[in-house]
Amino acid sequence: MGPLHGLRVVELASIGPxxxxxxxxxxxxxxxxxxxxxxxxxxxxxxxxRFDVNARSRRSVALDLKVAAGRDAALRLIDRADVLIExxxxxxxxRLGLGPADCQARNPRLVYGRMTxxxxxxxxxxxxxHDLNYIALTGALEAIGxxxxxxxxxxxxxxxxGGGALxxxxxxxxxxxxxxxxxxxxxxxxxxxxxxxxxxxxxHGMRAAGGWPGPRGSNLLDGGAxxxxxxxxxxxxxxxxxxxxxxxxxxxxxxxxxDEKFLRVQGDVSQWPALREAIATAVRGRTRDEWSALxxxxxxxxxxxxxxxEVHQHPHAVARGTYVEVAGVVQPGPAxxxxxxxxxxxxxxxxxxxxxxxxxxxxxxxxxxxxxLKAAGVIR
Numbered sequence: 189m190g191p192l193h194g195l196r197v198v199e200l201a202s203i204g205p206x207x208x209x210x211x212x213x214x215x216x217x218x219x220x221x222x223x224x225x226x227x228x229x230x231x232x233x234x235x236x237x238r239f240d241v242n243a244r245s246r247r248s249v250a251l252d253l254k255v256a257a258g259r260d261a262a263l264r265l266i267d268r269a270d271v272l273i274e275x276x277x278x279x280x281x282x283r284l285g286l287g288p289a290d291c292q293a294r295n296p297r298l299v300y301g302r303m304t305x306x307x308x309x310x311x312x313x314x315x316x317x318h319d320l321n322y323i324a325l326t327g328a329l330e331a332i333g334x335x336x337x338x339x340x341x342x343x344x345x346x347x348x349x350g351g352g353a354l355x356x357x358x359x360x361x362x363x364x365x366x367x368x369x370x371x372x373x374x375x376x377x378x379x380x381x382x383x384x385x386x387x388x389x390x391x392h393g394m395r396a397a398g399g400w401p402g403p404r405g406s407n408l409l410d411g412g413a414x415x416x417x418x419x420x421x422x423x424x425x426x427x428x429x430x431x432x433x434x435x436x437x438x439x440x441x442x443x444x445x446x447d448e449k450f451l452r453v454q455g456d457v458s459q460w461p462a463l464r465e466a467i468a469t470a471v472r473g474r475t476r477d478e479w480s481a482l483x484x485x486x487x488x489x490x491x492x493x494x495x496x497x498e499v500h501q502h503p504h505a506v507a508r509g510t511y512v513e514v515a516g517v518v519q520p521g522p523a524x525x526x527x528x529x530x531x532x533x534x535x536x537x538x539x540x541x542x543x544x545x546x547x548x549x550x551x552x553x554x555x556x557x558x559x560x561l562k563a564a565g566v567i568r
Contacts, residue, residue, distance in 0.1 A: 190217020190522070190531035195364075198265050199246065200253075200286070201225060202275030204319070204344070205352030205380065206303045207242040210273055212357050215522035216531050218271075220246035221547055223253070223262055224540045226568045238515035243537035249548065250541030250568035257566045259285045264551045266291050266298065271360055275303040278313050288375045298373040299363040303356050305347070307379030319347035322380040326351075328388055335405025335412065351383025408432075414464035415440060415454060418493060425476035426493040427483075429467070439487045444470040541568035 195218040199210040214220040222243070237243065249265065252258040263286070266272055272291060274281050281287045281302075288300045305322045306312040323329045323346045324339075333340040356378035363374050394400040399408070406412035415431045431440035437454050440446075446466050453459035471479065476492050483490040494502060500511035500518050512521040515536035522531045544567050545558055553561075561567045 189529065190215070191526055191529035193217035193529070195219065195271065196269045197221070197271045197273065198223065198262075198269045200272070200274040200276070200281070202303070204275070204348040205356060205378075206273050206275035208349050208353035209301070209303065209356045209360075210246065211242045211244060212353065213271070213360075214245035215534060217529070221265060221269075221543070222246050222248050223265070224248050224250045226250050226252055226541070226565070228540065237537040237539055238517055240537040241514075241517065241519045244514060244519075245532075245535045246538070247543035247547055248538040248540055249544045251544075252566050253284050253286065255566055257561060257564065261548060261551075261553075261561070261567070262286060263291070263294060264553075265547065267295050268551065269295065269298060270364065271299045271301060273301045273303065273356070273360075277316075278304065278308045292373060296372055297367060299360055299367065299376065300373065301356055301360050301376045301378060303352060303378050303380075305380045307382060308377045319344035319352075319380065322347040322351065323384045325381050326384040326388055327391070328384050331388075331391065331404055331410055333404055335403070337405070339404065346387065347380045347384050350387055351385075352378065352380040355383035355386065412460070414460050414467055417464075417467075419468055419471040421474060421476040421479060422472055423475040423477075427471060427476055427479050428491050428493055429471075430489040432489070436487050436489050440467075440489075443483060443486065443488055446470060544568060 192213055195213065197210065197213055197218050197220040199206065199220055199222040201207075201222055201224045210220050210222065249261075251261055253262060266286075274286070282290070288302075291300060292298050302308060304313070305317040306315060320329065320341050323342075328346050329339045329341070331339075332342050356376065359376035359378050363376055367373060391400055394408075401407070402412060404410060409416060411417050413432075415429065415437050418426050418428050420426055429440060431437040434454065438451055441448070441450050444467060450459075450463055450466060453463060474482070479490070480492045484492075499505060505511055510521060511518055512534060513519075514534050517536075519534075522534065548558060548567070558567065
């Protein structure tokens with residue numbers, strides 16, 4: 189049933205980190221009800237619901253929130269909820285009559301999660317943006333990419349999901365823990381710029397201590413160190429080597445067959461170009477899979493660089509059941525793991541409004557109420 193079984197969450201449909209956060213909660217057993225628009229928003233590439241992995245394992249209620257009857261139906265759902273998740277620009281929920289004051293006046297125990305890029309306050313609070321813009325302001329984007337080249341967008345993992353969804357989920361759980369003693373809910377202001385900045389904490393410390401002195405692509409963890417990088421193999425694929433600690437570095441030198449002189453140059457930045465070329469030459473001598481057979485499971489700190497259509501076939505992923513199949517779509521399973529509260533198998537994302545009647549009936553709506561709302565175009 190999952191460790192969050194019994195937690196009631198209302199999610200106001202959005203894109204990016206909000207759905208990801210709701211998926212994490214639903215994966216672990218929370219009853220997540222997503223309030224969808226009556227019609228698809230047109231965001232992204234149209235696709236069948238089963239391909240919308242971040243929208244899995246919840247129920248869908250379709251409401252027109254711009255009319256009083258739709259707003260009132262939403263509030264009746266929120267009356268019974270522990271958590272609400274919204275991802276509008278600041279002020280939009282208030283204009284709909286669904287802001288924190290509106291909801292907590294009726295449900296004082298509600299934890300109200302707000303997911304934005306720039307936060308609820310500050311000069312950029314109302315500006316449009318995306319993951320790339322948010323991580324650009326935190327130094328994360330500037331630090332990722334090759335030496336002498338432009339910064340490289342790291343998918344939307346750092347802002348949307350790392351700095352957004354995960355920090356929102358952490359904030360919600362923190363507020364729920366505090367509620368046990370206070371009996372009151374509160375607002376969680378989760379901004380992707382704040383979360384991404386927090387993810388950069390270690391690098392601020394390293395910079396201040398002189399341990400991150402150079403420009404992009406010349407430091408310990410950004411591809412500058414030859415013993416922490418990606419190398420091309422004989423078949424044009426790639427492997428990753430992360431031999432940071434001296435004992436792991438020595439193991440790499442030995443197993444790659446490098447000259448023993450390289451054992452003494454790990455910390456000598458002037459020798460890094462020669463070391464990099466030696467590693468690259470050695471790695472080019474075998475295919476990716478040949479290196480995997482030789483180095484996986486050793487103290488070299490090695491892994492092959494896998495493509496998306498390969499990851500679920502790796503023996504370690506198979507052994508742990510890291511990936512699951514839901515409605516014919518292979519996708520990551522719930523994480524993390526629990527020894528007692530094992531979550532159910534994920535369910536595919538629902539069609540818009542698939543559970544409108546079911547969920548509203550749980551809130552006290554009668555059949556005639558639902559018929560009237562449907563006739564008026566308030567629900568789907």
